[in-house]
Amino acid sequence: MTNAPVALTTDNAFIARHIGPREHDIEAMLALTGHDTLDALIDSVIPDSIKGTSVLAPSKGQGEAEALAALKAIAAKNQLFRNHIGQGYYPCHTPTPILRNLLENPAWYTAYTPYQPEISQGRLEALLNFQTLVSDLTGMQIANASLLDEATAAAEAMTFCKRLAKSKAPAFFASRHCHPQTLDVLRTRAQPLGIEVVIGDEAALQGQSLEPYFGLLLQYPASTGAIADHRSLVARAHAVGALVAVSADLLALTLLTPPGEFDADVVLGSAQRFGVPLGFGGPHAAYFATRDAFKRDMPGRLVGVSIDRFGKPALRLAMQTREQHIRREKATSNICTAQVLLANIASMYAVYHGPAGLAQIARRVHRLTAILVQGLQQLGHLVEQAHFFDTVSVVTAQPVAEVLAAAHGAQLNLRLIDQTRVGLSLDETCEQASVEALWQVFAAPGQALPDFAALAADSGDRLPAQLLRETAFLQHPVFNRYHSETALMRYLRSLADKDLALDRTMIALGSCTMKLNAASEMIPITWPEFGNLHPFAPAEQSLGYRQLTDELQAMLCEATGYDAMSLQPNAGSQGEYAGLLAIRAYHASRGEAGRDVCLIPSSAHGTNPATAQMAGMRVVVVNCDERGNVDVADLQAKAEQHRDQLAALMITYPSTHGVFEAGITRICDIIHAHGGQVYLDGANMNAMVGLCAPGKFGGDVSHLNLHKTFCIPHGGGGPGVGPIGVKAHLAPFLPGHAHMAHKEGAVCAAPYGSASILPITWMYIRMMGGEGLKRASQLAILSANYIARRLEEHYPVLYTGENGLVAHECILDLRPLKDSSGISVEDVAKRLIDFGFHAPTMSFPVAGTLMVEPTESESKEELDRFCEAMICIREEIRAVENGTLDKLDNPLKNAPHTASELVGEWPHRYARELAVYPLPALRDNKYWPPVGRVDNVYGDRNLACACPPLSLYQDA
Incomplete structure (x- = not known):
């Protein structure tokens, strides 16, 4: 044996875990692009005007164990x-x-939005269960x-009522018995739209006319617990053409008359208490x-039932493009996402417990609350509610002060x-000991505590008799079949097996950045120190969260070059909105409230113009060359034309077309010279971290998609986080919250939005360090350039930068193939x-194209596998062009092929083997789609958005 020196420190191996290509792979990939080094490639991609703007220090990252230990120490500071x-x-x-089997399972949390329904049937079924759950409990006909x-759902309801109400009155009435955070967000959302929000007690409306209101928002049960009968008020509102929105507790609706039954x-409301931690x-x-x-007119996504090409039932997103991408500034909402992973948890909570189990949980919570109330009254306290559910x-x-x-x-x-x-609220985790602990708090010194057993025998329900639920709910078999753990485990596995997620294959989605969600990043979200904290707990109990958010804000500022950061927006769309509100408030603070024109390039993502109109701005479209x-030149002309009204430019960088535009600094200079601010959409920030910084080359504000650049998983279409970074002059106008030092301007319910998934990004940045983050951008x-080079002789690359290179994604132009072969x-x-x-x-962003984004997490082997598939498909198209394959009956027109269609007589003019094993390697690891191509037109014409009867599946 040799006495070779042994390293006594652990190297950080995480960067190599996160980044797919090995060093020899990188050399081969660089050779194809015509460059010797990564630095040379990047030098050819990044425009000279923004080189050197990054302020990210080249720091070393921590190893996984070390970073987890550091985060555990932070978490321990939460009480x-x-x-x-x-x-x-x-x-x-x-x-x-x-x-x-769901929350901790990458088959569920790494899945993408189900825009391709054939490979999304599992998560679509889970979402359909969620929609059925909501429709049944609320008594409404359709749910998203x-x-x-x-x-924010209440804010969406307000604008929904504004659009659809027969009344054209100017004001919206919101009950003061709604949750305070809901009222705060309503005020924020209403102000730019010129909607007057009147907050009052609905009981006082009894002798008043409702004609001043186009809509009403009520809370059921009220935030402080009372349960009111709203039937007469709803009827009166309808009589004057107003609409009524009700924010309701789903668990309470298992026992109470659903709002749909009082018209x-x-x-709307939250499904949080259906199995989702406080976080x-x-x-x-x-x-x-x-x-x-x-x-x-309903905001958000909607899952519907359709059929595939065999007539078999199949699920899809219904009306999925009706909003932002088509209607743009005429869109009624900028919501382009959902909380899919959390909705799926809630739906499976209902599947697991079933209707009887949910009702039993609700009865138990209510019974404990009734016992608690009797004891409080014995102790001499006044409980204000005669009727209540759990509060x-x-x-x-x-x-x-003494009680607290x-x-x-x-x-x-x-x-x-x-x-x-x-206020006091009980929940499903409460026991007899919880009630007795509360009595102890309220008891005066030496005062005897009530007898729990005696009160339990004596107390009755305190629900209003006229509002007891009489209708059944969740009668579909899916909610009555999987109550054992074995059954639920197998059901979840069967759904996951229907889907393609990142745990099976590369998902090369341009604009969406499906990079690795490392296990070490994900583990902390289930730690109780992060999961079990109430957002309105006293500040001294959340010191760990305070350290986490402070450090993460500093990390993101360093990555972007901005001076301040808000973590409150809980989606990219909300980040866009918060950013434009900051610009709007800044102009108003300078006496320039009349600045309301927002310039937006024609190539922009559809949420941009939708957000601008929500922020009270007028959209002026700028042409692309x-x-x-x-x-x-068009930008210059329109900035000049609107110089006195110019509020902002919204521009995505690198562009939506996947290139670093050389003129970006000149573009920013033009806007600033005409009094506007630059909103630089950070959706593509993953091409810039460590290479250039928007806060240093002209941006005034950017939102960041933490579920893209910074590794929060997509979860089947949500959750996301969309924090905004701003220059110092906009910092005073970042979102506020009643539980923060700055009280006004909340854009979502909680002060730090989706706080419990922020540890994912903290871990990613801490483990990568400045060096790793830069290398991720380079790779x-x-x-992207490797794929562009490999495929350009088969599919033209539509846009490139000045040196013929792309940024982090490339657009493959398939339009010429449609003309030559009929293949779309x-x-x-x-x-x-x-x-x-x-x-x-x-x-x-261009019809008839594919936008490909491989991400740095994919190995060269996987990139080559994708390229080989695309080249093979091009050869099949050539076979159609030259007549070897039939123009109508060919593998492309009939794709995807299911296992079931291989059984029996084969009706096609091409071989079964070509259909399902177009490349030999597929024999070792074949994914079989559960349905054939889904008929979108049928689904929209025959819209069904709740669980269909099982006979529909059995008869097909």
């Missing part, structure tokens, strides 16, 4: 008190089979596949349900309502399924 705060957030149990949180027009405020799935007549407000016999101090000593959190009242770049650019971009996308691939982004 886990038992929470009785309520206010829309409740401790709950996440059933461990759901925790293990989730929204971001309860407060509500919209029902310091998120992410949680909001819900939104309405009448069938209003379905085409009450208490006028305390002793000073509130006693609660703190017992490690309990109560809700402070005012100087004479506190034949290379896909912003037409600078993303290299991988959809045919190619569906044929890729037979090769085991999720299709790249289809027909965006």
Whole structure:
């Protein structure tokens, strides 16, 4: 043996774990692009005007174990008190089979938005279950596949009512009994649109005319617990042409009359307490349900039932492009995402417990609350509610400060309502000991505690008799079949097996960045120190979160070159909105409130113009040139034309066309010279980290998609986080919250939005360090150019930069193939399924194209596998062009091919083997799609958005 020196320190291996290509692979990939080194390639891609703008220090990253230990120490600074705060957030149990088989399962959390339905049938079924759950419990005809949180769902309901109400009155009435955070977000959303929000007590409306209002928002049960009968108020509102939205508690609706049965027009709320941890405020799935007549105006996504080409039932996103990408500034919402992973947890919570189990949980929570109330009354306190479900407000016999101090000593959190009242909420995690601990807090020194057993025998229900639920719910077999752990485990496995996610294959989606979600990044989200904290807990209990958010904000500022950061926006769309609100407020602070024109390039993502109109701005479209770049002359002319009204430019960089535009600094200079601000959309920030910084080359504000650049998983279409970075002059106008130093301007319900998934990004940045982050950007650019070079002789690359190179994604032009062969971009996308691939982004930003983004996490082997599939498909198209394959009956037109169609007589003019094994390697690891090509037209013409009867599947 030799006495070779042994390293006594552990090298950080995480960068190599995150980045796919090895050094010898990188050399080969560089050779194909015509460059010797990564630095030389990047030097040819990044325009001279923005080189050297990065301020990211070349720091070393930490190893996985070291970073996890550091984060665990931070998490330990959070204090886990038992929470009785309520206010829309409740401790709950996440059933461990759901925790293990769904939340912690990469087959679910790495899945993409189900735009390709043939490879998304599992998650689409889970979402259909969610929609059925919501429709049944609310008594409404149709529900969407989730929204971001309860407060933003209420804001969507307000604008929904504004559009659809027969009344053209100017004001919206919101009950003061709604959750305070909901009212704050309503005020934020209403102000740019010129909507007057009137907050009051609906009981006082009894003798008043409702004609001043186009809509009403009510809370059921009220935030402080009361259960009111709203039937007469709803009827009066309808009589004057107003619509009524009701924010309702789903668990309470298992026992109470659903709002649909007292004629509500919209029902909304949160599904958080259906198995989703508190998480310091998120992410949680909001819900939104309405009448069938209003379905085409409903915000968000909608899963519908259609058929495939064999006539077999198949699921799809219904009306999925009706909003941002087609309607743009005429869109009624900028929501382009959902909280899919959380909605799926909630749906499976209902599947696991079933209707009887949910009702039993609700009855038990209510019974404990009734016992608690009787005991409080025995102790001399005044409970204000005669009827309640799980929440009450208490006028305390002793000073509130003393009660709160006693609660703190017992490690309990109560809700402070005012100087004479506190609020109490119980939940499914409460037991007899929880009630007795609360009595101890409220008892005066030496006062005997009530007898729990005696009160349990004596107390009855405290639900209003006229509002007891009489209709059945969740009668579909899916909610009555999987109540054993074995059954649920197998059901979840069967759904996951239908889908393609990142755990099976590269998902080369341009504009969406499906990079690795490393296990070490994901583990902390299930730690109780992060998961079990209430967003409105006293600040001294969340010191760990405070350190985490402070450090993450600093990390993101360093990566972007901005001076300040807000983590509140809980989706990219909300980040866009918050950014434009900051610009709007900045202009107003300077006496220039008249600046309301937003310039937006024609190539922009559809959320940009939708967001601008929501922020009260007028959209003026700027042309693009034949290379896909912003037409600078047109920009100059329109900036000059609107110089006195110019508020902002919204521009994506690198561009939506996948190139670094050389004129970006000149573009920013033009906007600034005409008094505007530059909103630089950070959707493509993963091409810039460590290479250039938007905050240093002209941007005033950017949102960041943490679910893209910074590794938060897509989860089947959500959760996401969209924080905004700003220059110092915009920092005073970042979103505020009642629980922050800056109180106004909340854009979502919780102060830090989807706080419980922020550890993912913290871990990613900490483990990569500045060096790793820069290398990730370099490899993303290299991988995209490698694919472009390998495929350019088969498919023209539509746009490139000045040196013939792309950024982190490339657009393959398939339009000439349609003319020569009749093969469409959809045919190619569906044929890729037979090769085991999720299709790249289809027909965006240019119809008839595929936008490919490989990410730095994919190995050269995987990139080559994708390229070989695309080349093979091109050969099949050539066979159609030369007549070897029939123009109508060929593998592309009939793709994808299912296993079931191989059985029996083969009806096609090509071989079975060509259909399902177009490349030999597929024999070792074949993905079989569960359905054939889905008929979108049929689905829209025969819209069904709840669980169909099983006979439909059995008869097919």
